[in-house]
Amino acid sequence: MKLTKHVDQLDNHIQAAKLITDHTGRIRDASPEFLQYFSLRKDKVLGSNVRNLFKGTCAHDRNRIFHAVITGISCLLQVKEVAHGLEYQVLLRENEIHNRELQSMLQAMEMKTSNKKKTSRYGFGEILGESRSIRQVKDLAAKIATSNSTVLLTGESGTGKELFAQAIHELSTRKNHPFIAINCVAIPAELFESEIFGYEAGAFSGAKREGKPGKIELAQHGTLFLDEISELTYQSQGKLLRVLQEREVERLGGTGSKNVDIRVIAATNKDLKSLVKEGKFRQDLFYRLYVFDLQIPALRQRKDDILLLARAFIEEYNRKMGKDIEKMDKDLEEWMLRYDWPGNVRELKSYIERGMNIAEGRTLHLDSLSFPSFTDTEEEEGRQPAPLASLEEEVRTAEIRAIRKALKEADGDRSLAANLLKIHVASLYRKISKYNLK
Numbered sequence: 001m002k003l004t005k006h007v008d009q010l011d012n013h014i015q016a017a018k019l020i021t022d023h024t025g026r027i028r029d030a031s032p033e034f035l036q037y038f039s040l041r042k043d044k045v046l047g048s049n050v051r052n053l054f055k056g057t058c059a060h061d062r063n064r065i066f067h068a069v070i071t072g073i074s075c076l077l078q079v080k081e082v083a084h085g086l087e088y089q090v091l092l093r094e095n096e097i098h099n100r101e102l103q104s105m106l107q108a109m110e111m112k113t114s115n116k117k118k119t120s121r122y123g124f125g126e127i128l129g130e131s132r133s134i135r136q137v138k139d140l141a142a143k144i145a146t147s148n149s150t151v152l153l154t155g156e157s158g159t160g161k162e163l164f165a166q167a168i169h170e171l172s173t174r175k176n177h178p179f180i181a182i183n184c185v186a187i188p189a190e191l192f193e194s195e196i197f198g199y200e201a202g203a204f205s206g207a208k209r210e211g212k213p214g215k216i217e218l219a220q221h222g223t224l225f226l227d228e229i230s231e232l233t234y235q236s237q238g239k240l241l242r243v244l245q246e247r248e249v250e251r252l253g254g255t256g257s258k259n260v261d262i263r264v265i266a267a268t269n270k271d272l273k274s275l276v277k278e279g280k281f282r283q284d285l286f287y288r289l290y291v292f293d294l295q296i297p298a299l300r301q302r303k304d305d306i307l308l309l310a311r312a313f314i315e316e317y318n319r320k321m322g323k324d325i326e327k328m329d330k331d332l333e334e335w336m337l338r339y340d341w342p343g344n345v346r347e348l349k350s351y352i353e354r355g356m357n358i359a360e361g362r363t364l365h366l367d368s369l370s371f372p373s374f375t376d377t378e379e380e381e382g383r384q385p386a387p388l389a390s391l392e393e394e395v396r397t398a399e400i401r402a403i404r405k406a407l408k409e410a411d412g413d414r415s416l417a418a419n420l421l422k423i424h425v426a427s428l429y430r431k432i433s434k435y436n437l438k
């Protein structure tokens with residue numbers, strides 16, 4: 001079956017299979033062809049949310065083509081903006097094209113669209129979540145995106161700060177200019193200046209012959225994203241402040257300064273205000289950055305989003321791994337809703353990824369992903385020592401105890417626990433499953 005043939009047919013063949021939603025994703029209309037394609041009844045579909053139908057796949061960016069599974073049928077859809085909402089048009093269905101071809105075609109298309117703009121990759125459509133709190137942040141972020149003001153993104157690790165920074169850039173008038181990110185942790189103090197200001201030829205020994213532009217220069221007319229801003233040394237904070245105030249930059253060893261036209265978005269998972277109080281963060285810089293403080297809620301504060309995100313990640317990994325997981329079992333869902341997710345969306349995403357790696361069949365089970373509950377370690381310690389068992393049994397008991405202890409100390413974070421135990425996280429997983437530690 002030739003792909004090109006199908007692509008040619010796209011325009012005239014299935015065009016009629018369409019779905020219209022409002023901006024919140026509520027389905028307003030579905031064409032008879034659409035209903036027939038997926039054996040759906042109109043009264044069942046109207047008024048429900050498109051996410052339920054697409055099983056977690058969400059693509060609300062204009063003109064995006066994406067893969068979804070509707071009533072078990074794999075298909076390719078294109079989403080367009082129409083008056084008061086979005087229109088989803090079916091381009092291809094599973095029985096018209098082989099699944100693998102569909103995926104490679106999708107990848108090719110994604111590459112084509114992503115080649116067009118090479119500044120930053122994510123828009124607000126990629127920030128998933130329907131909970132009140134995340135919607136409020138998204139709305140606010142979208143509003144301030146168009147202004148030129150500095151934005152401070154705060155939120156725990158893994159809440160999506162970088163995703164937001166990119167989305168804000170994408171929605172701003174600067175979107176056709178670069179989005180340049182600097183991770184302030186990764187830059188040692190001595191290098192900070194040369195990284196952000198750049199240098200002229202021969203500025204210092206070891207400098208490149210032709211000199212090097214700094215990140216500020218590279219971000220000209222675009223957005224400079226300062227990640228983990230709290231980690232800048234006091235001295236570097238001062239240097240940065242000067243640029244933001246004077247709006248000009250001079251390369252190290254240079255003679256003239258250049259005008260700077262950049263928008264700064266900074267991110268931190270620390271409480272900058274208390275760092276200011278403790279004298280670790282410059283107050284003047286803090287107020288420069290604090291124009292808009294966008295606080296991204298932790299995942300545990302928006303539990304409504306947990307299953308929606310999990311389903312979306314399952315779809316994503318289904319595509320990437322060529323798997324066909326359809327759902328999670330009830331126990332797993334319940335556990336996910338109870339768990340605290342200290343690593344937020346990043347943790348949830350890697351949790352799903354790990355689960356999908358070992359999952360067989362069409363359902364993701366709690367068994368394969370089980371999480372330890374911490375029982376009786378304390379009690380155990382106060383008890384009479386058990387009689388000596390075989391060495392194997394003793395080692396086993398000792399291992400279980402050490403793992404439980406580490407998990408407890410790490411507050412359930414398995415990577416951290418593995419660190420504490422100085423073993424690889426994969427090895428920790430194997431042991432957890434070997435000993436059936438729930």
Ligand SMILES: Nc1ncnc2c1ncn2[C@@H]1O[C@H](COP(=O)(O)OP(=O)(O)OP(=O)(O)O)[C@@H](O)[C@H]1O
Binds near residue numbers: 159160161
């Ligand atoms: N709302 C969301 N929808 C979809 N994916 C998300 C969302 N929030 C976060 N992610 C994903 O979770 C991961 C972590 O996001 P991101 O890197 O933006 O977090 P962060 O807040 O910058 O974390 P850190 O403070 O550790 O740097 C990424 O893979 C990102 O794509």
Ligand SMILES: [Mg+2]
Binds near residue numbers: 161162227
């Ligand atoms: Mg980050």
